Amino acid sequence: MKHYFTRLEDSIRKNWDKPALTNYGGKTYTFGQMAVGIEKFHILYDKIGLKKGEKVALCGKNSAEWGIAFLGSTTYEAVCVQILNDFPPESVEHLVDHSEAVILITDQNIWNKLDRQKMPNLKLAINLADYTVLFTSDRSFGLTPEDVDALYAAKFPSGIQPEEISYPKDNLDDLELINYTSGTMSSPKGVMLTYRNISTNMEYGEDGIPHIPGDTLLSLLPLAHMFGLAFDFLYQIDGGCHVYFLGMAPTPQVLVKAFSEVKPFMMLTVPLVLEKIFKRSVFPLVKKPSIQRMLKVPFLSNIIKKKIRNSIIDTFGGKMRVIIIGGAAINPEVEWWMRYVKLPYTVGYGMTECGPLVGYKDTKKFVLGSCGACVDRMQIRVDSEDPQHIVGEIQMKGDPVMIGYYKNEEATKATFTEDGWLKSGDLGLIDKGGNIFLKGRSKNMILTSNGQNVYPEEIEERLNSQPYVVESVVLERDKQIVALVFPDQDRISQEQLDTAGVADIMERNRININLLLPVYSRISRIEVMDNEFEKTPKKSIKRYLYK
Numbered sequence: 194m195k196h197y198f199t200r201l202e203d204s205i206r207k208n209w210d211k212p213a214l215t216n217y218g219g220k221t222y223t224f225g226q227m228a229v230g231i232e233k234f235h236i237l238y239d240k241i242g243l244k245k246g247e248k249v250a251l252c253g254k255n256s257a258e259w260g261i262a263f264l265g266s267t268t269y270e271a272v273c274v275q276i277l278n279d280f281p282p283e284s285v286e287h288l289v290d291h292s293e294a295v296i297l298i299t300d301q302n303i304w305n306k307l308d309r310q311k312m313p314n315l316k317l318a319i320n321l322a323d324y325t326v327l328f329t330s331d332r333s334f335g336l337t338p339e340d341v342d343a344l345y346a347a348k349f350p351s352g353i354q355p356e357e358i359s360y361p362k363d364n365l366d367d368l369e370l371i372n373y374t375s376g377t378m379s380s381p382k383g384v385m386l387t388y389r390n391i392s393t394n395m396e397y398g399e400d401g402i403p404h405i406p407g408d409t410l411l412s413l414l415p416l417a418h419m420f421g422l423a424f425d426f427l428y429q430i431d432g433g434c435h436v437y438f439l440g441m442a443p444t445p446q447v448l449v450k451a452f453s454e455v456k457p458f459m460m461l462t463v464p465l466v467l468e469k470i471f472k473r474s475v476f477p478l479v480k481k482p483s484i485q486r487m488l489k490v491p492f493l494s495n496i497i498k499k500k501i502r503n504s505i506i507d508t509f510g511g512k513m514r515v516i517i518i519g520g521a522a523i524n525p526e527v528e529w530w531m532r533y534v535k536l537p538y539t540v541g542y543g544m545t546e547c548g549p550l551v552g553y554k555d556t557k558k559f560v561l562g563s564c565g566a567c568v569d570r571m572q573i574r575v576d577s578e579d580p581q582h583i584v585g586e587i588q589m590k591g592d593p594v595m596i597g598y599y600k601n602e603e604a605t606k607a608t609f610t611e612d613g614w615l616k617s618g619d620l621g622l623i624d625k626g627g628n629i630f631l632k633g634r635s636k637n638m639i640l641t642s643n644g645q646n647v648y649p650e651e652i653e654e655r656l657n658s659q660p661y662v663v664e665s666v667v668l669e670r671d672k673q674i675v676a677l678v679f680p681d682q683d684r685i686s687q688e689q690l691d692t693a694g695v696a697d698i699m700e701r702n703r704i705n706i707n708l709l710l711p712v713y714s715r716i717s718r719i720e721v722m723d724n725e726f727e728k729t730p731k732k733s734i735k736r737y738l739y740k
Contacts, residue, residue: 194570194592196362196388197395198268200431206355208406208433214257215437217411217451222257224433225355227264229345232353233324234265236344241317241334243296245270246368250294252276252285252303253321255416255438260426262298262321263416267388268360271296273370274383275417278303286311288373291381292599301327365389371599372419372545383599384419390548391423393570393592397550398428400569402515406433408458409512411451413439419549420519424461434458449508456510463732464523465664467516467538468657470508471527472681475501479530502534515556517541520733525562526658532561540564542629546608546615547571547593552629563628568593573623574614580623584632584646587621588614620648637736639669645713647674652716655709659702661685661695664726666739673717676703677739679725695721 209225222230243249249266251273253259266273274292276285278300289297289312297304297318304318304327317334318327329335349357369391371383402424410429414421429436437455441447478484479501487493506513516538523540531538542552542564551573552565559565567573570592577585594615597605608616620638621631633650641647649667656665656676661684666677680695690698699719707715726734 194365194389194392194396196365197392197427197431198360198362198388200395200399201264201268202358202360204406204431204433205358209355211407211433212435213430214260215435216257217437217439217441217455219440220257222261227257227261227430228355228358229353230261231265231268232349233341233345234262235269236348237336237341238266238269238271240336240341240344241331243269243271246272247296248272248274248292248294248371249296249298250274250276250289250292251321252278252280252289252297252299252417254278254300254440255412255421256321256440257438258321258324259416259438260430260436262319263422263426267369270361270364270367272368275370275372275422277373277415277417282306282308283311288381288383289315292371292373292383299327304328365392368596372417372422374545380601380604382601382604384545385596385599386419386548387596390593390595391427394423394548394550395428395431397553397568397570398424399432401553401555402428402459402517404429404432404434404458408432408434409437409455410434410457410459411437411439411455413443414461419545420461420543423549424517452508452510454510456512458512459515459517460509460513461517461519463520464518464527465732467518467531468524468527469663470505471524471530472663473683474504475530498534502536505534505536513537515539517553519543519564524657525654528561542631544617544619546595546617547589548595550593551587551589551617554628560624560626560628563624563630565629566627567629573629575621575623581625582622584620584622584648586635587617587619587623587629587631589617590614639674641713645711647714652676652706652710652714655706656702656716659705661698662702664734666726666734666736667716668736668740674714676716676719677722677726678702678719679722 205224205228210223212221213224213227215221249271251262263273274294276288286307293314295314295316297315298321300321309328316330320327324338326335365388367388368385369388370386374382374384412425414425416422416426426436439451487497514537518538519541537556539554539556539559543549544551550568553568554565571589572591573589575585576588577583590613610616618635619631620633620635621629623629633648637649639647652667653665656662661681663679663681668675678699685695699721703716703719727738728734
């Protein structure tokens with residue numbers, strides 16, 4: 194296996210004067226300037242005596258500076274601790290302390306809300322915006338950016354040259370980063386990933402998801418999560434691509450403008466984004482009786498499909514070659530139409546503990562309803578007597594799998610089987626072609642009084658296809674199956690529907706859905722939610738809030 198630092202070195206050398214990282218609407222760093230920034234972190238860490246394996250916490254919004262700080266730390270062989278910037282202050286403090294980080298790189302606003310006394314191991318805090326010192330426990334650590342510039346100039350009087358770029362590659366099995374899956378205050382799960390875990394993901398990306406030096410990408414996923422870090426950033430930089438960091442709220446107006454300017458070749462997204470596009474722009478058109486009739490005529494059908502496909506691609510800047518969807522199941526009706534109009538999409542499957550990719554297939558080989566097939570250097574199995582027909586827990590082992598949870602042996606032991614397979618907590622099937630079909634999370638499964646297994650996600654997929662439904666959560670209350678629904682508020686407002694009218698529509702939806710479901714999994718009632726469901730940074734619904 195090739196260390197991803199080898200690809201990084203090659204990419205920097207070959208693309209030295211080309212743009213690498215851009216803060217959308219702000220500063221751009223070339224590959225050469227990024228390399229200089231990485232080297233300055235090395236100089237700083239060396240000067241203050243940071244040791245290999247010591248922890249550097251990184252907490253801030255997506256930015257070019259975040260990326261440089263990450264690479265500056267990991268290429269120095271410090272362990273980078275990724276902390277989501279919208280965690281509450283007490284969670285940030287707790288995770289900095291739990292990880293034993295000696296350096297925190299963050300922004301001024303976050304730092305102002307933190308209590309330094311709750312982070313006793315911390316020796317230095319650095320401002321992510323300009324790398325100035327926010328705090329130091331030792332005056333010898335208080336180096337200014339100007340001090341580092343002077344040390345850099347002394348070391349490289351003519352500036353560092355492309356051929357001088359060299360990063361350690363004899364460390365594949367060493368710990369590279371700790372990624373906290375939540376901001377919980379009790380027994381936090383800090384996923385420990387090695388350089389091997391990351392390198393195998395990068396190698397799969399290079400082999401299976403082609404890109405071209407100079408391709409552009411708009412980074413939307415949090416870099417503090419593994420999908421964002423691995424495939425919105427590291428994989429792109431390794432391949433010579435130019436990454437734009439949005440750095441602001443992704444409102445529809447902002448996204449449309451950014452996509453039109455950046456013209457990305459690829460997008461990593463969650464189902465909700467595409468579902469909203471289809472429900473608001475595509476379905477109202479294709480469900481008109483006149484269009485339905487035209488779709489039955491081959492010649493006219495091809496024209497309409499092409500128009501819909503081009504319209505969606507144009508929305509994303511016009512150069513989109515691949516749309517990768519992950520994080521949740523996609524609405525079956527939306528997916529059917531995506532396939533029908535030949536949108537270049539695929540659905541992947543992953544988890545932080547695998548750094549992150551588990552399942553993937555190229556858009557041309559992707560099987561409808563699946564989430565890809567097992568990636569290279571990974572094994573996958575379903576814990577059931579008949580993996581093709583009987584649902585069981587998906588388990589995996591191989592090069593991408595983490596080495597455990599940091600300082601949490603109990604959670605690590607509970608997550609692995611006795612024979613060394615990682616227990617995903619996801620339920621699914623694998624067909625004879627190796628394609629993975631998710632059925633839901635084991636912790637969400639409802640066991641009925643007569644012993645039947647009900648998978649809420651399967652019901653939600655059907656329910657989300659019904660009129661006026663934006664999203665839903667299916668759960669058990671008082672031994673009955675109940676659906677919580679957030680309706681299409683725009684459509685309700687446009688049609689001036691009152692509460693009774695919405696309730697009538699939802700009751701019809703319930704009746705229609707139940708006709709498609711086995712008796713044991715039918716919905717007893719639908720409750721209409723006034724507000725959108727609260728979500729995680731990965732846009733998954735926080736189901737535990739609605740139990």
